Amino acid sequence: MVSVSSVDNVGLNTQGKIQQVTILGATGTIGTQTLDVISQHPDRFGVFALTASTSVQGLFDLCVKYKPLYAVMLSPTAASALEAQLKNAGIATTVLQGEDALSQVASHPDVDVVMAAIVGAAGLHPAMAAAKTGKRILLANKETLVMAGSLFMQAVIDGGATLLPIDSEHNAIFQVMPYQRTRILADMGVKRILLTASGGPFRNATIEQLRNVTRAQALNHPNWVMGPKITIDSATMMNKGLEVIEAHWLFNATSSQIEVVVHPQSVIHSMVEYNDGSVLAQLGNPDMRTPIAYGLGYPDRLVSGVSSLDLLKIGRLDFCAPDQNMFPCLRLAYEALDAGGTAPAILNAANEVAVEAFLADQIKFMQIPALIESVLSTSDIEAVTSIPQLVDVDAVARRVARDWLTASIDTH
Ligand SMILES: NC(=O)c1ccc[n+]([C@@H]2O[C@H](COP(=O)([O-])OP(=O)(O)OC[C@H]3O[C@@H](n4cnc5c(N)ncnc54)[C@H](OP(=O)(O)O)[C@@H]3O)[C@@H](O)[C@H]2O)c1
Known part of the structure; x- marks a missing residue:
């Protein structure tokens, strides 16, 4: 099995040239936070293309602000509406439409960096296009690895792409485990990966309460502001299950080497235990701009706008085991991986x-x-x-x- 990542060439092409970035899923929570980080570093990054599915007003506002060369809308009617609005506003962005256009702006020769932040299986094709054409891929779309982990990892290697995980847990593991793509965990002295989980809004609920939770309650995540699909996945703990599968492909880890630990404060974003008993953790406020900035700047550390972690104010860090009877989605994901x-x-x-x-x-x-x-x-x-x-x-x-x-x- 292959494992992450052509990290070997990371950072070598960042000197002296503005990096052109395509953001797939620009109107989403990850997309807009990526633009927030990019806008703090105009000397390093330019916005090449922004994409959305149907949010015309959202993408229009981003085009006015960031003036990308291309904007892509999945829906043809949305694309026509965006084109008309941009023309009226005198913005020269070219509007493209459809699934193939997503892959085109992900693989364009002038693009250096692709933020893969479309939600769900729809993110697979453009992420593959970026992998095959050797881009630096900041992978937020975990569904790509869940669906097609073996093929995607092979495409990353064959295409000479650089894969940097953006999910905060995997980004944390990446930060504390300098892995090499042909090695297995045991050879690097790694005993196990400890994937932290907030436990979501229903961590302390009874099974009876879980049966009757409303949509609004499930969308109310205690620690993270995220799109609706991943927020529900967090409430069912399927998100953690998908992340277990993601960790398997990224880090060449077996399911028994990946342990989920519920940590309600979401301050430790994950940990790696080594054979000598050392446990290395990455900590920070729960703010996705940290992993996004890490992916954009690697190996440099960029200012992200995230506030300092105030451990004295947080006071304590708690941990417990996940309850797979209450949250069967986690069990189902482990079973699917196996x-x-x-x-x-x-x-x-x-x-x-x-x-x-x-x-x-x-x-x-x-x-x-x-x-x-x-x-x-x-x-x-x-x-x-x-x-x-x-x-x-x-x-x-x-x-x-x-x-x-x-x-x-x-x-x-
Ligand atoms: N949010 C987080 O904190 C977080 C953390 C870790 C990982 N992730 C992962 O990052 C990905 C994005 O999450 P998110 O929370 O940013 O989602 P989101 O807020 O729902 O945004 C999704 C983005 O994808 C676009 N989109 C939706 N369906 C599409 C389709 N069929 N084809 C093309 N574009 C489509 C949306 O466009 P419209 O606006 O037009 O609908 C929007 O730009 C997910 O895979 C998620 O698991 C998110």
Whole structure:
């Protein structure tokens, strides 16, 4: 198995040249925080392209402020509307439309850095395009690795890309574990990875309370401001499950080497334990601009705008084990990782359908894991061979999930 990352050439091309950045998912929480960090370093970064799905006003405002060469909208009507607004405002940004355009701006020869911050499986193709063309990829879109970890990691190596994890946990591990892509953890003296989890808004809830949580309660994360999909994933702890799979691919770690530790303050962003008993941790305020700045500047440390960590004010750091009976999504993710092949892609597709249905008030909170478990248990798991195969697997799993939804809505 290959592991992260062509870190070997990181930073060598940063001297003396403004880095051109494409931000996939620019209107999202990660996208806007990336722009916030970039705007603090106009001498180092230029904005090449910004993309969104349907948020015309959001992307228009960003184009006015950052004047990218290209703006991409997924939807054709949104693209026409954006083009008209930009023309009226006298902004020279060229508007492109559709999925292929996302990959074009991720792989354009003039682009140095790609922030992969589209939410969900939709982020896979442009991330692959960036990998194949040797970009510095700041990977926030964990679903890419969950769906297609082996193919994506191979594309990173074959394309000579540089992969820097942006998920705060994986960024923390990257900071405390100077890994090399051909080595396994044991050879580096690593005993295990301790992936911290806030526990989400329902850490102390009873199973009865969990059955009746509302959409608004689930969207109210105690520590992080994030998009709706990842916020629900945090509440079910599927987010941590996806991160376990992500850590497997990034760090060449087996599932038994990745342990989840609930840490409600979200100050320690993850830890690595070494054979000699040392445990190295990365700490900071829960603010994504820290890992974003780390990815943008590596190996330099850039000012990010994040305030200093005040340990005296925080006072204490707590830890406990996750309860996999209360949060079955975490167990399901470990099981999918151990099953291997297409199982994680099926898990991911079923989860995306379940989260959408929960956000649309079609199912209850505890039906999210029930739906995913049902789809996993009725699907054939195959060895991963190609991206088109995974696209098919994703589509079939979504169909099975929607059938489950129809049946469950009919019976309630
Ligand atoms: N937020 C965090 O703190 C955080 C932390 C770690 C990892 N991540 C990961 O980063 C990714 C982005 O998360 P987020 O919280 O920033 O999400 P978000 O706020 O929901 O933003 C998602 C972005 O993706 C665009 N988008 C949505 N569907 C798309 C599609 N089908 N095709 C193309 N673009 C699409 C959205 O455009 P519109 O605005 O037009 O919908 C928006 O720009 C996720 O994979 C998440 O797991 C996030």
